Amino acid sequence: MADSRDEPLVLGIETSCDETGVGIVRGTTLLADAVASSVDEHARFGGVVPEVASRAHLEAMVPTIDRALKEAGVSARDLDGIAVTAGPGLAGALLVGVSAAKAYAYALGKPLYGVNHLASHICVDQLEHGALPEPTMALLVSGGHSSLLLSTDITSDIRPMGATIDDAAGEAFDKIARVLNLGFPGGPVIDRHAREGDPEAIAFPRGLTGPRDPAYDFSFSGLKTAVARWIEAKRAAGEEVPVRDVAASFQEAVVDVLTRKAVRACKDEGVDHLMIGGGVAANSRLRALAQERCEAAGIRLRVPRPKLCTDNGAMVAALGAEMVARNRAASSWDLPADSSLPVTEPHVPGHHHGHDHVHEVSKENLYS
Numbered sequence: 429m430a431d432s433r434d435e436p437l438v439l440g441i442e443t444s445c446d447e448t449g450v451g452i453v454r455g456t457t458l459l460a461d462a463v464a465s466s467v468d469e470h471a472r473f474g475g476v477v478p479e480v481a482s483r484a485h486l487e488a489m490v491p492t493i494d495r496a497l498k499e500a501g502v503s504a505r506d507l508d509g510i511a512v513t514a515g516p517g518l519a520g521a522l523l524v525g526v527s528a529a530k531a532y533a534y535a536l537g538k539p540l541y542g543v544n545h546l547a548s549h550i551c552v553d554q555l556e557h558g559a560l561p562e563p564t565m566a567l568l569v570s571g572g573h574s575s576l577l578l579s580t581d582i583t584s585d586i587r588p589m590g591a592t593i594d595d596a597a598g599e600a601f602d603k604i605a606r607v608l609n610l611g612f613p614g615g616p617v618i619d620r621h622a623r624e625g626d627p628e629a630i631a632f633p634r635g636l637t638g639p640r641d642p643a644y645d646f647s648f649s650g651l652k653t654a655v656a657r658w659i660e661a662k663r664a665a666g667e668e669v670p671v672r673d674v675a676a677s678f679q680e681a682v683v684d685v686l687t688r689k690a691v692r693a694c695k696d697e698g699v700d701h702l703m704i705g706g707g708v709a710a711n712s713r714l715r716a717l718a719q720e721r722c723e724a725a726g727i728r729l730r731v732p733r734p735k736l737c738t739d740n741g742a743m744v745a746a747l748g749a750e751m752v753a754r755n756r757a758a759s760s761w762d763l764p765a766d767s768s769l770p771v772t773e774p775h776v777p778g779h780h781h782g783h784d785h786v787h788e789v790s791k792e793n794l795y796s
């Protein structure tokens with residue numbers, strides 16, 4: 429589109445986990461990214477408590493939407509659509525976002541777009557580096573997911589190449605941080621300690637890297653156990669645990685496997701663009717090693733800035749804007765929140781397929 433004013437203005441709502449995110453974009457331009465986090469409320473439990481998250485979303489929703497509109501300097505009337513994470517994620521948390529999106533879309537007379545959280549993590553990179561090349565290989569690493577995805581059209585065609593068979597990468601960071609008494613979430617604090625440690629101090633196992641192992645799947649459970657045992661043995665012997673070296677060696681084991689498999693998938697599929705998204709993409713060593721290995725393999729690496737890697741509303745708005753730009757059908761009012769929405773469904777039209785922009789408005793199923 430020649431004039432950026434013609435690009436779709438979309439508000440996106442994200443509530444799949446513990447961040448209430450509301451973003452506003454115009455095409456691939458970020459206008460606002462408001463986030464209210466309930467992470468502090470979960471910290472004492474060492475993980476996200478679904479009921480606490482749902483309640484926090486409910487309280488934060490309207491103020492966060494208002495804040496995003498103000499930050500973007502736009503009026504809700506000018507929006508071309510409202511996008512919302514329909515899944516995957518925590519069921520109760522998703523429901524708060526989906527209900528809010530329906531209420532706003534219905535009240536404002538705007539089309540509603542239920543989108544996939546994982547596809548949004550990929551699409552957000554458009555806000556930083558412009559249109560995503562097609563195809564793009566995506567390594568998605570967060571507290572809930574670790575997958576390799578091949579995207580040929582972010583709104584309709586995402587092929588899963590591989591995924592974790594047990595823990596997500598971020599989950600492993602969180603668990604090891606807990607064993608080391610470093611608090612929650614574990615990723616950022618391990619990243620910090622690792623900077624002063626020796627990544628080769630301890631040889632921790634690299635899961636699923638044997639010749640007969642699946643090429644693109646991940647496993648972090650064995651690593652997690654190995655690190656925990658190593659720490660326990662030190663403690664049992666009355667020795668001090670070298671926190672920085674453990675953090676650096678553990679982190680190296682995770683990012684070595686992630687980058688090795690991602691680069692291999694690109695090579696095997698002849699794809700020359702790799703994007704890395706999700707909360708773990710904020711990891712400084714992952715970014716550095718990916719850059720090094722991509723350069724060596726002639727692959728262009730795209731990683732959004734850390735704030736766009738963790739859960740946020742802008743990523744949902746970015747995918748919503750792409751849906752509008754590509755004339756994808758809006759979702760129906762009975763759009764469900766689907767906690768296990770498969771990544772192969774970037775866009776959720778709802779139960780009544782085949783609708784175009786105009787909804788068949790029915791108050792009965794607005795909250796179903």
Ligand code: KG4
Binds near residue numbers: 613709
């Ligand atoms: O994408 P995200 O915000 O939420 C999910 O969808 O899960 O990811 C959160 C995860 C947490 O497990 C957190 O420990 C991890 O991302 N994380 C990191 C870093 N920053 C956040 N892991 C490693 N290094 C980091 N710098």
Ligand code: ZN
Binds near residue numbers: 545570706738739
């Ligand atoms: Zn996420």
